[in-house]
Amino acid sequence: MEAEGAAMIHVLDVLRDRGFVEQTTDEANLRELLRSPTTCYIGFDPTASSFHVGSLVPIMALAHMQRAGHRPIALVGGGTAMIGDPSGKTEMRRLLTRDQIEANAQGLKVQLARFLDFDDGALLLNNADWLLGLNYIEFLRDVGVHFSVNRMLAAESYRQRLETGLNFIEFNYMLLQAYDFLHLFRHFGCRVQMGGNDQWGNIVAGVELIRRTEGQAAHAITFPLITTASGAKMGKTAQGAIWLDPALTSPYDFYQYWINTEDPDVERFLGLFTFLPMDRVRELGRLEGAAIREAKEVLAFEVTRLVHGEAEARRARDASLALFGGGGRLDKAPTHEVDPARLVEGIEAFVLLHEAGLTKSRGEARRLIGQGGAYLHGEPIRSFDQRITVTDLKDGVILLRAGKKKHCVIRPAREG
Protein backbone atom coordinates (compact mmCIF):
# COMPACT_ATOMS: atom_id res chain seq x y z
CA MET A 1 0.00 0.00 0.00
CA GLU A 2 2.97 2.23 0.36
CA ALA A 3 3.25 2.34 -3.42
CA GLU A 4 0.53 4.95 -3.64
CA GLY A 5 1.26 6.12 -0.14
CA ALA A 6 2.96 9.27 -1.21
CA ALA A 7 -0.08 10.50 -3.02
CA MET A 8 -2.52 9.31 -0.40
CA ILE A 9 -3.84 11.74 2.13
CA HIS A 10 -3.10 10.70 5.68
CA VAL A 11 -6.12 9.11 7.41
CA LEU A 12 -5.86 11.56 10.20
CA ASP A 13 -6.28 14.36 7.71
CA VAL A 14 -9.16 12.58 6.07
CA LEU A 15 -10.89 12.20 9.40
CA ARG A 16 -10.17 15.73 10.47
CA ASP A 17 -11.26 17.12 7.15
CA ARG A 18 -14.55 15.31 7.37
CA GLY A 19 -15.28 16.45 10.89
CA PHE A 20 -14.53 13.32 12.86
CA VAL A 21 -11.83 14.55 15.17
CA GLU A 22 -12.39 16.27 18.50
CA GLN A 23 -9.14 15.43 20.24
CA THR A 24 -6.25 13.04 19.94
CA THR A 25 -3.34 12.02 22.05
CA ASP A 26 0.12 13.22 21.02
CA GLU A 27 -0.51 13.95 17.38
CA ALA A 28 3.01 13.68 15.99
CA ASN A 29 3.44 10.14 17.21
CA LEU A 30 -0.07 9.13 16.27
CA ARG A 31 0.50 10.45 12.79
CA GLU A 32 3.72 8.54 12.50
CA LEU A 33 2.09 5.35 13.76
CA LEU A 34 -0.69 5.58 11.20
CA ARG A 35 1.73 5.73 8.31
CA SER A 36 1.88 1.97 8.43
CA PRO A 37 -1.03 -0.45 8.84
CA THR A 38 -2.35 -0.19 12.35
CA THR A 39 -5.04 -1.94 14.32
CA CYS A 40 -7.65 0.30 15.89
CA TYR A 41 -10.88 -0.31 17.71
CA ILE A 42 -14.14 1.21 18.79
CA GLY A 43 -16.47 -0.22 21.38
CA PHE A 44 -20.20 -0.53 20.78
CA ASP A 45 -22.86 -1.19 23.35
CA PRO A 46 -25.08 -4.14 22.49
CA THR A 47 -28.01 -2.55 24.26
CA ALA A 48 -30.25 -3.06 21.22
CA SER A 49 -30.30 -5.36 18.24
CA SER A 50 -29.85 -2.47 15.88
CA PHE A 51 -27.68 0.60 15.64
CA HIS A 52 -29.31 3.93 15.24
CA VAL A 53 -28.17 6.97 13.36
CA GLY A 54 -26.13 8.16 16.31
CA SER A 55 -23.75 5.23 15.88
CA LEU A 56 -23.03 6.09 12.30
CA VAL A 57 -20.15 8.37 13.22
CA PRO A 58 -17.99 5.70 14.86
CA ILE A 59 -18.98 3.16 12.21
CA MET A 60 -17.94 5.53 9.43
CA ALA A 61 -14.70 6.24 11.25
CA LEU A 62 -13.84 2.55 11.29
CA ALA A 63 -14.73 2.29 7.63
CA HIS A 64 -12.39 5.16 6.81
CA MET A 65 -9.68 3.38 8.73
CA GLN A 66 -10.13 0.20 6.76
CA ARG A 67 -10.15 2.09 3.49
CA ALA A 68 -6.86 3.61 4.47
CA GLY A 69 -5.35 0.18 4.93
CA HIS A 70 -5.71 -0.23 8.67
CA ARG A 71 -7.35 -3.03 10.54
CA PRO A 72 -10.59 -2.05 12.32
CA ILE A 73 -11.95 -3.93 15.29
CA ALA A 74 -15.56 -3.44 16.26
CA LEU A 75 -15.75 -4.44 19.87
CA VAL A 76 -19.15 -5.39 21.16
CA GLY A 77 -19.33 -4.62 24.83
CA GLY A 78 -21.04 -7.80 25.88
CA GLY A 79 -19.22 -7.79 29.17
CA THR A 80 -19.33 -4.12 29.92
CA ALA A 81 -22.99 -3.91 28.94
CA MET A 82 -23.59 -5.96 32.02
CA ILE A 83 -22.39 -2.96 33.99
CA GLY A 84 -23.38 0.18 32.14
CA ASP A 85 -21.17 3.09 31.29
CA PRO A 86 -21.94 6.13 33.42
CA SER A 87 -20.08 8.54 31.12
CA GLY A 88 -22.08 11.63 30.47
CA LYS A 89 -25.34 10.03 31.36
CA THR A 90 -27.42 11.07 34.26
CA GLU A 91 -28.96 7.75 34.99
CA MET A 92 -27.73 4.28 35.39
CA ARG A 93 -28.40 2.01 32.50
CA ARG A 94 -30.50 -1.02 32.90
CA LEU A 95 -28.56 -4.22 32.94
CA LEU A 96 -29.00 -6.83 30.27
CA THR A 97 -28.80 -10.58 30.40
CA ARG A 98 -26.20 -12.53 28.48
CA ASP A 99 -28.75 -13.94 26.08
CA GLN A 100 -30.11 -10.54 25.18
CA ILE A 101 -26.64 -9.24 24.62
CA GLU A 102 -25.69 -12.17 22.45
CA ALA A 103 -28.76 -11.77 20.28
CA ASN A 104 -28.14 -8.03 19.97
CA ALA A 105 -24.53 -8.55 18.97
CA GLN A 106 -25.66 -10.72 16.08
CA GLY A 107 -27.93 -7.98 14.78
CA LEU A 108 -25.18 -5.42 15.03
CA LYS A 109 -22.74 -7.52 13.07
CA VAL A 110 -25.07 -7.72 10.09
CA GLN A 111 -25.27 -3.94 10.01
CA LEU A 112 -21.55 -3.45 10.47
CA ALA A 113 -20.91 -5.75 7.52
CA ARG A 114 -22.29 -3.08 5.23
CA PHE A 115 -19.48 -0.78 6.23
CA LEU A 116 -16.64 -3.08 7.18
CA ASP A 117 -15.18 -5.95 5.24
CA PHE A 118 -14.92 -8.77 7.71
CA ASP A 119 -13.37 -10.97 5.03
CA ASP A 120 -10.56 -8.53 4.63
CA GLY A 121 -9.20 -8.11 8.11
CA ALA A 122 -11.92 -6.35 10.03
CA LEU A 123 -12.77 -8.07 13.28
CA LEU A 124 -15.81 -8.26 15.47
CA LEU A 125 -14.99 -9.17 19.04
CA ASN A 126 -16.97 -9.40 22.22
CA ASN A 127 -15.35 -8.37 25.45
CA ALA A 128 -17.54 -10.81 27.34
CA ASP A 129 -15.03 -13.38 26.10
CA TRP A 130 -12.32 -12.06 28.39
CA LEU A 131 -14.16 -10.00 30.99
CA LEU A 132 -16.56 -12.58 32.30
CA GLY A 133 -13.83 -14.94 33.34
CA LEU A 134 -11.84 -12.38 35.25
CA ASN A 135 -10.83 -13.19 38.77
CA TYR A 136 -11.58 -10.30 41.07
CA ILE A 137 -8.51 -10.51 43.26
CA GLU A 138 -6.16 -10.92 40.33
CA PHE A 139 -7.82 -8.08 38.51
CA LEU A 140 -7.42 -5.75 41.46
CA ARG A 141 -3.81 -6.69 41.83
CA ASP A 142 -2.86 -6.50 38.15
CA VAL A 143 -5.03 -3.67 36.93
CA GLY A 144 -6.44 -1.93 39.97
CA VAL A 145 -3.03 -0.94 41.28
CA HIS A 146 -2.48 1.32 38.30
CA PHE A 147 -5.46 3.50 38.99
CA SER A 148 -5.65 6.49 41.26
CA VAL A 149 -9.08 7.07 42.70
CA ASN A 150 -8.30 10.75 43.02
CA ARG A 151 -7.66 10.99 39.31
CA MET A 152 -10.74 9.00 38.45
CA LEU A 153 -12.91 11.28 40.52
CA ALA A 154 -11.46 14.24 38.71
CA ALA A 155 -12.46 12.79 35.34
CA GLU A 156 -15.17 14.76 33.65
CA SER A 157 -17.14 11.62 32.99
CA TYR A 158 -17.52 10.93 36.68
CA ARG A 159 -17.92 14.49 37.87
CA GLN A 160 -21.54 14.89 36.90
CA ARG A 161 -22.45 11.55 38.32
CA LEU A 162 -20.86 12.45 41.59
CA GLU A 163 -23.62 14.95 42.12
CA THR A 164 -26.49 12.57 41.56
CA GLY A 165 -24.81 9.46 42.80
CA LEU A 166 -22.50 6.95 41.25
CA ASN A 167 -22.48 3.41 42.42
CA PHE A 168 -19.51 1.14 42.67
CA ILE A 169 -20.35 -1.07 39.73
CA GLU A 170 -20.35 1.94 37.42
CA PHE A 171 -17.22 3.29 38.98
CA ASN A 172 -15.44 0.20 37.72
CA TYR A 173 -16.39 0.81 34.14
CA MET A 174 -13.27 2.81 33.42
CA LEU A 175 -11.02 -0.02 34.62
CA LEU A 176 -12.78 -2.55 32.45
CA GLN A 177 -12.62 -0.41 29.34
CA ALA A 178 -8.96 0.25 30.00
CA TYR A 179 -8.47 -3.47 30.40
CA ASP A 180 -10.21 -4.09 27.06
CA PHE A 181 -7.70 -1.84 25.37
CA LEU A 182 -4.85 -3.63 27.09
CA HIS A 183 -6.24 -7.00 26.07
CA LEU A 184 -6.60 -5.95 22.45
CA PHE A 185 -3.11 -4.53 22.52
CA ARG A 186 -1.68 -7.78 23.80
CA HIS A 187 -3.62 -10.12 21.55
CA PHE A 188 -4.15 -8.10 18.40
CA GLY A 189 -1.49 -5.43 18.55
CA CYS A 190 -4.21 -2.79 18.76
CA ARG A 191 -2.73 0.64 19.34
CA VAL A 192 -5.52 3.07 18.69
CA GLN A 193 -8.90 3.42 20.30
CA MET A 194 -11.52 5.77 19.00
CA GLY A 195 -14.82 6.83 20.49
CA GLY A 196 -17.11 9.69 21.32
CA ASN A 197 -15.56 12.52 23.23
CA ASP A 198 -17.41 11.45 26.33
CA GLN A 199 -15.18 8.40 26.20
CA TRP A 200 -11.98 10.42 26.42
CA GLY A 201 -11.36 9.61 30.05
CA ASN A 202 -11.97 5.91 29.56
CA ILE A 203 -9.82 5.71 26.47
CA VAL A 204 -6.93 7.58 28.00
CA ALA A 205 -7.13 5.32 31.02
CA GLY A 206 -6.42 2.45 28.64
CA VAL A 207 -3.57 4.32 27.01
CA GLU A 208 -1.99 4.83 30.40
CA LEU A 209 -2.56 1.26 31.44
CA ILE A 210 -0.75 0.04 28.35
CA ARG A 211 2.11 2.38 29.01
CA ARG A 212 2.46 1.26 32.60
CA THR A 213 2.12 -2.44 32.09
CA GLU A 214 3.72 -2.83 28.66
CA GLY A 215 5.84 0.26 28.42
CA GLN A 216 4.33 0.92 25.01
CA ALA A 217 2.56 3.85 23.44
CA ALA A 218 -1.09 3.63 22.43
CA HIS A 219 -3.36 6.36 21.18
CA ALA A 220 -6.79 7.89 21.39
CA ILE A 221 -8.94 9.70 18.88
CA THR A 222 -12.30 11.07 19.92
CA PHE A 223 -15.20 12.33 17.87
CA PRO A 224 -17.16 15.45 18.63
CA LEU A 225 -20.65 15.00 19.98
CA ILE A 226 -22.77 15.36 16.88
CA THR A 227 -25.88 17.44 17.37
CA THR A 228 -28.14 19.14 14.91
CA ALA A 229 -27.99 22.88 14.41
CA SER A 230 -30.87 23.34 16.81
CA GLY A 231 -29.14 21.26 19.46
CA ALA A 232 -30.97 17.96 19.19
CA LYS A 233 -29.10 14.72 19.45
CA MET A 234 -28.39 12.97 16.21
CA GLY A 235 -30.94 10.38 15.25
CA LYS A 236 -33.49 11.18 17.90
CA THR A 237 -36.90 12.39 16.92
CA ALA A 238 -40.06 12.77 18.91
CA GLN A 239 -41.24 9.51 17.35
CA GLY A 240 -38.15 7.76 18.64
CA ALA A 241 -34.75 6.80 17.35
CA ILE A 242 -33.93 6.43 13.68
CA TRP A 243 -32.71 2.85 13.39
CA LEU A 244 -30.58 1.23 10.75
CA ASP A 245 -32.71 -1.90 10.87
CA PRO A 246 -35.33 -1.58 8.10
CA ALA A 247 -37.80 -3.47 10.28
CA LEU A 248 -37.58 -0.71 12.88
CA THR A 249 -37.26 2.33 10.62
CA SER A 250 -38.36 1.86 7.04
CA PRO A 251 -35.96 2.98 4.30
CA TYR A 252 -38.57 5.56 3.34
CA ASP A 253 -38.59 7.06 6.85
CA PHE A 254 -34.84 6.81 7.01
CA TYR A 255 -34.55 8.73 3.76
CA GLN A 256 -37.03 11.31 5.02
CA TYR A 257 -34.99 11.84 8.16
CA TRP A 258 -32.04 12.98 6.11
CA ILE A 259 -34.11 15.00 3.67
CA ASN A 260 -35.32 17.00 6.64
CA THR A 261 -31.82 17.93 7.71
CA GLU A 262 -31.51 21.54 8.78
CA ASP A 263 -29.70 23.80 6.32
CA PRO A 264 -26.64 24.53 8.44
CA ASP A 265 -26.02 20.83 8.97
CA VAL A 266 -25.95 19.66 5.38
CA GLU A 267 -22.29 20.10 4.58
CA ARG A 268 -21.14 18.72 7.90
CA PHE A 269 -23.37 15.68 7.56
CA LEU A 270 -22.22 15.01 4.00
CA GLY A 271 -18.68 14.85 5.31
CA LEU A 272 -19.53 12.59 8.20
CA PHE A 273 -22.14 10.29 6.78
CA THR A 274 -21.12 9.77 3.15
CA PHE A 275 -17.94 8.84 1.34
CA LEU A 276 -18.34 11.57 -1.25
CA PRO A 277 -15.08 13.36 -2.01
CA MET A 278 -14.74 16.49 0.07
CA ASP A 279 -14.56 18.65 -3.08
CA ARG A 280 -18.04 17.48 -3.93
CA VAL A 281 -19.18 17.93 -0.33
CA ARG A 282 -18.02 21.52 -0.26
CA GLU A 283 -19.56 22.20 -3.61
CA LEU A 284 -22.92 20.95 -2.34
CA GLY A 285 -22.44 22.89 0.85
CA ARG A 286 -22.15 26.11 -1.08
CA LEU A 287 -25.68 25.83 -2.43
CA GLU A 288 -27.99 28.41 -0.96
CA GLY A 289 -31.67 29.06 -0.55
CA ALA A 290 -34.02 26.51 -2.02
CA ALA A 291 -31.19 24.99 -4.03
CA ILE A 292 -29.84 23.44 -0.88
CA ARG A 293 -32.59 20.87 -1.14
CA GLU A 294 -30.56 19.34 -3.91
CA ALA A 295 -27.75 18.78 -1.45
CA LYS A 296 -30.18 17.22 1.01
CA GLU A 297 -31.35 14.83 -1.67
CA VAL A 298 -27.79 13.76 -2.30
CA LEU A 299 -27.23 13.35 1.44
CA ALA A 300 -30.41 11.34 1.92
CA PHE A 301 -29.76 9.13 -1.06
CA GLU A 302 -26.15 8.45 -0.19
CA VAL A 303 -26.74 7.59 3.44
CA THR A 304 -29.74 5.44 2.58
CA ARG A 305 -27.66 3.67 -0.04
CA LEU A 306 -24.90 2.94 2.44
CA VAL A 307 -27.27 1.57 5.01
CA HIS A 308 -29.94 -0.13 2.91
CA GLY A 309 -28.33 -0.63 -0.47
CA GLU A 310 -28.79 0.96 -3.87
CA ALA A 311 -32.15 -0.59 -4.71
CA GLU A 312 -33.84 0.41 -1.47
CA ALA A 313 -32.40 3.88 -1.72
CA ARG A 314 -33.89 4.31 -5.16
CA ARG A 315 -37.28 3.12 -4.03
CA ALA A 316 -37.22 5.43 -1.04
CA ARG A 317 -36.32 8.33 -3.29
CA ASP A 318 -39.05 7.45 -5.77
CA ALA A 319 -41.66 7.28 -3.05
CA SER A 320 -40.48 10.57 -1.65
CA LEU A 321 -40.63 12.26 -5.03
CA ALA A 322 -44.05 10.81 -5.71
CA LEU A 323 -45.54 12.02 -2.45
CA PHE A 324 -43.92 15.41 -2.35
CA GLY A 325 -43.26 16.33 -5.91
CA GLY A 326 -45.52 14.32 -8.16
CA GLY A 327 -44.03 11.80 -10.50
CA GLY A 328 -42.07 8.89 -9.21
CA ARG A 329 -43.56 5.69 -7.95
CA LEU A 330 -45.35 4.90 -4.76
CA ASP A 331 -44.12 1.35 -4.23
CA LYS A 332 -42.32 2.01 -1.03
CA ALA A 333 -44.47 4.74 0.42
CA PRO A 334 -46.21 4.06 3.71
CA THR A 335 -49.28 2.05 2.86
CA HIS A 336 -52.43 0.98 4.68
CA GLU A 337 -54.84 -1.60 3.36
CA VAL A 338 -58.55 -1.56 4.05
CA ASP A 339 -61.33 -4.00 3.39
CA PRO A 340 -62.98 -2.94 0.10
CA ALA A 341 -66.40 -3.69 1.55
CA ARG A 342 -65.91 -0.93 4.10
CA LEU A 343 -65.03 1.52 1.40
CA VAL A 344 -68.32 0.84 -0.29
CA GLU A 345 -70.10 1.95 2.86
CA GLY A 346 -67.62 4.68 3.45
CA ILE A 347 -65.28 5.19 6.38
CA GLU A 348 -65.37 8.32 8.46
CA ALA A 349 -62.29 10.41 7.81
CA PHE A 350 -61.16 10.58 11.45
CA VAL A 351 -61.42 6.83 11.80
CA LEU A 352 -59.42 6.18 8.67
CA LEU A 353 -56.77 8.73 9.60
CA HIS A 354 -56.28 6.98 12.90
CA GLU A 355 -56.28 3.50 11.39
CA ALA A 356 -53.69 4.50 8.83
CA GLY A 357 -51.39 5.49 11.65
CA LEU A 358 -51.37 9.15 10.73
CA THR A 359 -52.63 10.15 14.18
CA LYS A 360 -52.23 8.56 17.57
CA SER A 361 -55.90 8.63 18.47
CA ARG A 362 -59.21 9.36 16.90
CA GLY A 363 -59.41 12.48 18.97
CA GLU A 364 -56.19 13.71 17.50
CA ALA A 365 -57.57 13.00 14.04
CA ARG A 366 -60.61 15.13 14.84
CA ARG A 367 -58.47 18.00 15.99
CA LEU A 368 -56.26 17.67 12.96
CA ILE A 369 -59.24 17.88 10.62
CA GLY A 370 -60.65 20.75 12.63
CA GLN A 371 -57.42 22.65 12.18
CA GLY A 372 -57.38 22.02 8.47
CA GLY A 373 -54.37 19.78 8.59
CA ALA A 374 -55.81 16.63 7.08
CA TYR A 375 -55.87 16.18 3.34
CA LEU A 376 -57.52 13.82 0.88
CA HIS A 377 -55.68 13.81 -2.43
CA GLY A 378 -54.23 17.14 -1.47
CA GLU A 379 -57.55 18.77 -0.59
CA PRO A 380 -58.33 19.64 3.03
CA ILE A 381 -60.90 17.37 4.60
CA ARG A 382 -63.72 19.59 5.80
CA SER A 383 -65.49 17.67 8.50
CA PHE A 384 -64.25 15.01 10.84
CA ASP A 385 -66.95 12.52 9.91
CA GLN A 386 -66.78 13.01 6.17
CA ARG A 387 -67.07 9.57 4.63
CA ILE A 388 -64.32 8.30 2.43
CA THR A 389 -65.61 5.86 -0.13
CA VAL A 390 -64.77 4.01 -3.31
CA THR A 391 -65.57 7.14 -5.25
CA ASP A 392 -62.50 8.72 -3.71
CA LEU A 393 -60.20 6.15 -5.30
CA LYS A 394 -57.84 7.61 -7.84
CA ASP A 395 -55.71 5.19 -9.81
CA GLY A 396 -56.82 2.58 -7.33
CA VAL A 397 -55.59 4.36 -4.24
CA ILE A 398 -56.56 7.05 -1.79
CA LEU A 399 -53.89 9.47 -0.70
CA LEU A 400 -54.18 10.77 2.81
CA ARG A 401 -51.90 13.34 4.31
CA ALA A 402 -51.53 14.70 7.84
CA GLY A 403 -49.83 18.03 7.97
CA LYS A 404 -47.15 18.68 5.42
CA LYS A 405 -45.07 15.57 5.66
CA LYS A 406 -46.96 12.56 6.84
CA HIS A 407 -48.43 10.60 3.96
CA CYS A 408 -50.24 7.35 3.68
CA VAL A 409 -51.42 5.48 0.63
CA ILE A 410 -54.72 3.72 1.27
CA ARG A 411 -55.26 0.65 -0.88
CA PRO A 412 -58.27 -1.64 -1.00
CA ALA A 413 -57.01 -5.01 0.19
CA ARG A 414 -57.02 -7.65 -2.51
CA GLU A 415 -58.91 -10.76 -1.70
CA GLY A 416 -56.53 -13.62 -1.90
Added chain:
RNA sequence: GGUGGGGUUCCCGAGUGGUCAAAGGGAGCAGACUGUAAAUCUGCCGGCGACGCCUUCGGAGGUUCGAAUCCUCCCCCCACCA
Protein backbone atom coordinates in the same frame (compact mmCIF):
# COMPACT_ATOMS: atom_id res chain seq x y z
C1' G B 1 -30.35 1.59 61.00
C1' G B 2 -31.69 7.11 62.35
C1' U B 3 -33.50 12.01 60.78
C1' G B 4 -35.39 15.10 57.12
C1' G B 5 -37.32 15.91 52.00
C1' G B 6 -39.76 13.83 47.96
C1' G B 7 -42.72 10.64 44.06
C1' U B 8 -48.11 15.08 39.50
C1' U B 9 -50.16 14.15 32.68
C1' C B 10 -43.94 12.83 27.11
C1' C B 11 -40.01 15.89 30.23
C1' C B 12 -39.31 19.85 33.91
C1' G B 13 -42.48 21.80 37.35
C1' A B 14 -47.07 24.45 40.06
C1' G B 15 -51.09 22.74 42.77
C1' U B 16 -52.52 21.02 49.92
C1' G B 17 -60.74 19.38 50.17
C1' G B 18 -64.83 21.36 45.41
C1' U B 19 -64.12 26.57 40.45
C1' C B 20 -58.62 20.21 38.45
C1' A B 21 -58.10 16.64 32.82
C1' A B 22 -54.92 19.62 36.70
C1' A B 23 -50.91 26.66 36.16
C1' G B 24 -46.28 27.65 33.70
C1' G B 25 -42.14 26.14 30.64
C1' G B 26 -40.02 22.59 27.22
C1' A B 27 -40.95 18.94 23.60
C1' G B 28 -44.60 17.64 20.02
C1' C B 29 -48.67 18.65 16.38
C1' A B 30 -51.51 21.98 13.00
C1' G B 31 -52.31 26.68 10.41
C1' A B 32 -49.99 31.20 8.36
C1' C B 33 -45.10 32.40 6.11
C1' U B 34 -41.69 29.05 3.22
C1' G B 35 -37.85 25.53 0.25
C1' U B 36 -40.15 18.49 2.78
C1' A B 37 -34.89 24.01 6.27
C1' A B 38 -34.65 27.67 10.20
C1' A B 39 -36.90 31.75 12.67
C1' U B 40 -41.57 34.09 13.80
C1' C B 41 -46.95 34.53 14.83
C1' U B 42 -51.65 31.88 16.06
C1' G B 43 -54.12 27.58 17.70
C1' C B 44 -53.95 22.57 19.64
C1' C B 45 -51.79 19.30 23.01
C1' G B 46 -55.39 12.03 28.25
C1' G B 47 -59.31 8.77 25.91
C1' C B 48 -64.15 8.22 23.80
C1' G B 49 -69.24 8.46 17.40
C1' A B 50 -67.96 13.64 22.42
C1' C B 51 -71.36 20.69 24.98
C1' G B 52 -71.52 14.74 28.00
C1' C B 53 -69.03 10.26 29.69
C1' C B 54 -64.57 7.45 31.11
C1' U B 55 -59.45 6.93 32.97
C1' U B 56 -55.13 9.71 35.21
C1' C B 57 -51.63 12.90 40.02
C1' G B 58 -46.09 6.01 43.20
C1' G B 59 -49.45 1.40 45.11
C1' A B 60 -53.56 -0.46 48.22
C1' G B 61 -57.28 0.81 51.50
C1' G B 62 -60.09 4.67 54.38
C1' U B 63 -62.56 9.60 55.83
C1' U B 64 -65.99 12.83 53.02
C1' C B 65 -71.80 14.68 49.46
C1' G B 66 -66.88 15.47 47.09
C1' A B 67 -59.65 13.87 47.31
C1' A B 68 -53.85 15.07 43.27
C1' U B 69 -55.00 17.50 47.94
C1' C B 70 -56.88 14.63 54.67
C1' C B 71 -55.83 9.56 57.39
C1' U B 72 -53.53 4.37 57.44
C1' C B 73 -50.27 0.77 55.54
C1' C B 74 -46.84 -0.44 51.63
C1' C B 75 -43.20 0.49 47.51
C1' C B 76 -39.43 3.62 45.46
C1' C B 77 -36.02 7.96 45.28
C1' C B 78 -32.85 11.85 47.43
C1' A B 79 -30.00 14.48 51.40
C1' C B 80 -27.54 14.43 56.01
C1' C B 81 -26.06 11.23 60.03
C1' A B 82 -24.41 6.06 61.23
